[in-house]
Amino acid sequence: MSDLEIRPATVDDVPAIIAMLADDPLGAQRESPDHLEPYLTAFARLAGDPHQHLVVATRAERVVGTLQLTIVPGLSRRGATRSIIEGVRIHADERGSGLGTRLIEWAVEESRRLECVLVQLTSDATRVDAHRFYERLGFEASHVGFKRAL
Template sequence: MGDLEIRAAADDDLPAIVAMLADDPLGAQRESPDDLAPYRTALERLAADPNQHLVVAVRDGRVIGTLQLTIIPGLSHRGATRALIEAVRIQADERGSGLGTELIQWAVGTARRLDCVMVQLTSDKKRPDAHRFYERLGFTASHEGFKLRL
């Protein structure tokens, strides 16, 4: 195993990122790996926003993981800044290798360096393995989440 690098995602990484987003029953219903145009537009928006950190984990030149960390300034909690972790994905042949833990530790460390007081995330109710993973890393299921599709 070569050295792991966690770095900002680049346009060349999009095929691998989108393939990981689509590589499960939930993602397969909402992602379109055959049309990268909307993902390129999204990557440009993310790159232009200093509060967005879309990263990839790379080993031996291969993208094997990704996540998005969003920094959210706020008024509640005495004007606290929070971090939100989204879209954590690991290549199928790398799952169980500890890579997910390394990515989450990177996100938590980055949030600390950016003076966040809390890191939060959501995970679909249909992902019990992910729930156990996050709980093992110290996250607690403290809230019920809601979404409104527009």
């Protein structure tokens, strides 16, 4: 994996990121890779927020993975800062190569560097393989999540 680079995403990476987000059963239902306008608007918001770190993994300048790391300052836990990992995706050609582990390790190390005391993530209840992956990397299923569409 010496040819792998993890770097901040650029606007030119957005189509590749969206294609990866759409390349699974859940993403296929909720993403629209043919209509980039809302994604470009969201990218501009992310790029302007110092608490958001959208990164891509590239190999030979080809985007092969992505994740978003959000830094959340808070009052709880004695004023602790935590991070949230979201939108982890690996290109289909790279799955099983160890790239997902490298991306998560990057996010954990970046969280430490930014003095977070906790790194957390959520995963859809149907993603059983992803749950095993995260547990292998030291994450514990600790909460029950709720959401409400607006």
